[in-house]
Amino acid sequence: ATRAMIARRQQLLGPAYRLFYENPVHVVRGEGVWLYDPDGNAYLDVYNNVACVGHCHPRVVEAIARQASVLNTHTRYLHDLVLDYAERLLSYFPPDLGHVMFTCTGSEANDLALRIAKAHSGGSGFIVTQNAYHGVTDVLAGMSPSLGASMVLGDHVRIVPAPDTYRSGGDVGSAFAEHVEAAIGDLARSGVRPAALIVDTIFSSDGIFPDPTGLLKPAVEAIRRAGGLFIADEVQPGFGRTGSHMWGFARHGIVPDLVSLGKPMGNGHPVAGLVARPEVLSTFGARMRYFNTFGGNPVSCAAGMAVLDVIEGEALLGNARRTGEYLRTGLDELAARHALIGDVRAAGLFVGVELVREHSTREPASEAAARVVNGLRERRILISTAGPNGNVLKIRPPLVFTCENANVFLAALDDTLAEIERI
Numbered sequence: 020a021t022r023a024m025i026a027r028r029q030q031l032l033g034p035a036y037r038l039f040y041e042n043p044v045h046v047v048r049g050e051g052v053w054l055y056d057p058d059g060n061a062y063l064d065v066y067n068n069v070a071c072v073g074h075c076h077p078r079v080v081e082a083i084a085r086q087a088s089v090l091n092t093h094t095r096y097l098h099d100l101v102l103d104y105a106e107r108l109l110s111y112f113p114p115d116l117g118h119v120m121f122t123c124t125g126s127e128a129n130d131l132a133l134r135i136a137k138a139h140s141g142g143s144g145f146i147v148t149q150n151a152y153h154g155v156t157d158v159l160a161g162m163s164p165s166l167g168a169s170m171v172l173g174d175h176v177r178i179v180p181a182p183d184t185y186r187s188g189g190d191v192g193s194a195f196a197e198h199v200e201a202a203i204g205d206l207a208r209s210g211v212r213p214a215a216l217i218v219d220t221i222f223s224s225d226g227i228f229p230d231p232t233g234l235l236k237p238a239v240e241a242i243r244r245a246g247g248l249f250i251a252d253e254v255q256p257g258f259g260r261t262g263s264h265m266w267g268f269a270r271h272g273i274v275p276d277l278v279s280l281g282k283p284m285g286n287g288h289p290v291a292g293l294v295a296r297p298e299v300l301s302t303f304g305a306r307m308r309y310f311n312t313f314g315g316n317p318v319s320c321a322a323g324m325a326v327l328d329v330i331e332g333e334a335l336l337g338n339a340r341r342t343g344e345y346l347r348t349g350l351d352e353l354a355a356r357h358a359l360i361g362d363v364r365a366a367g368l369f370v371g372v373e374l375v376r377e378h379s380t381r382e383p384a385s386e387a388a389a390r391v392v393n394g395l396r397e398r399r400i401l402i403s404t405a406g407p408n409g410n411v412l413k414i415r416p417p418l419v420f421t422c423e424n425a426n427v428f429l430a431a432l433d434d435t436l437a438e439i440e441r442i
């Protein structure tokens with residue numbers, strides 16, 4: 020049945036999409052940290068940051084249904100909910116970030132961020148990390164090296180290595196800033212002024228590098244000295260995932276010029292946005308108008324508001340911190356027993372486990388990582404990989420993940436690693 024469905028999918032949706040796992044999972048229902056297939060089998064979701072407060076959380080479902088039955092329209096009329104939600108959302112940001120513009124996807128938020136950065140800085144150059152992903156539009160795809168070697172990067176794009184704490188010692192923050200400065204110099208030699216440095220503040224697709232806190236500071240100072248802005252892409256780390264703060268950038272003691280939000284914001288309902296410093300937005304606002312038909316519609320705002328209510332009401336930052344620490348301890352214990360594990364990196368419930376062929380060479384164990392992911396899937400545990408070599412296990416469960424859930428995952432990972440090491 021699964022094979023027939025895959026064939027039908029390809030016939031109808033065309034060849035551009037990829038499914039997770041050698042044996043793709045057919046899901047029909049979600050609840051909390053669990054996804055269910057048509058036979059009623061439960062899969063532990065250890066990957067999905069979209070369902071940030073848990074799949075189909077009743078509070079969010081109810082808010083969406085209630086608002087959908089009262090009013091849903093585009094955003095050229097006055098309605099309260101967009102204002103109430105904007106006010107609530109901005110209350111989680113430093114006072115310098117005083118405006119929010121709503122979009123439907125993280126890509127739209129990033130695309131808007133680029134336009135605003137160009138208008139404000141007068142520059143046109145962008146600096147991204149080596150294996151970054153920032154979105155689906157043509158321009159963003161042209162600055163998302165993670166899409167593959169065949170991806171043609173834009174002329175005004177420069178790439179810098181991520182602060183890889185596993186492979187380089189010393190002060191990774193200073194080193195990262197030096198790379199940014201070199202990229203600014205390189206742009207200048209092509210007659211291009213920088214518009215912005217855009218960074219996923221936990222370096223998700225680069226392999227997950229959360230530490231040390233504060234590491235982004237020198238790079239942010241460097242781009243500002245050159246007249247460019249700093250855009251924090253919070254699509255992955257945002258909304259409390261790191262356990263200590265609502266936003267990844269806050270761990271680094273910086274206040275960005277623009278912050279893009281997405282994925283977890285509506286717990287699956289398409290809600291996204293761009294938070295901005297008013298002075299940065301003023302240049303763009305004076306020259307251009309922005310309209311996004313579905314951005315900030317009443318149902319999206321109701322969903323977003325409910326997500327914030329649940330994050331607060333269920334104290335999910337605290338849970339992310341505690342469960343994250345528990346998970347990390349368990350992973351460190353596995354690392355002591357399994358030679359495949361070279362490094363464990365974590366902030367709250369955003370965890371990377373880097374697999375290597377040998378500890379001395381740190382050679383990426385890409386094939387083994389794929390085998391672990393598929394082996395876990397056969398044990399009905401869902402994760403994925405990150406990093407330029409796909410050798411970093413990407414662990415990013417809903418924030419309602421419990422220590423009991425962590426035990427299930429750790430036991431399955433232990434078992435899977437042992438099986439692979441036997442081969």
Ligand code: PMP
Nearest residue numbers: 124125126152153154219254281
């Ligand atoms: N930025 C980052 C860091 C992302 O991970 C993603 C989505 N994977 C995006 C932007 C784009 O978001 P969307 O898919 O909602 O357009």
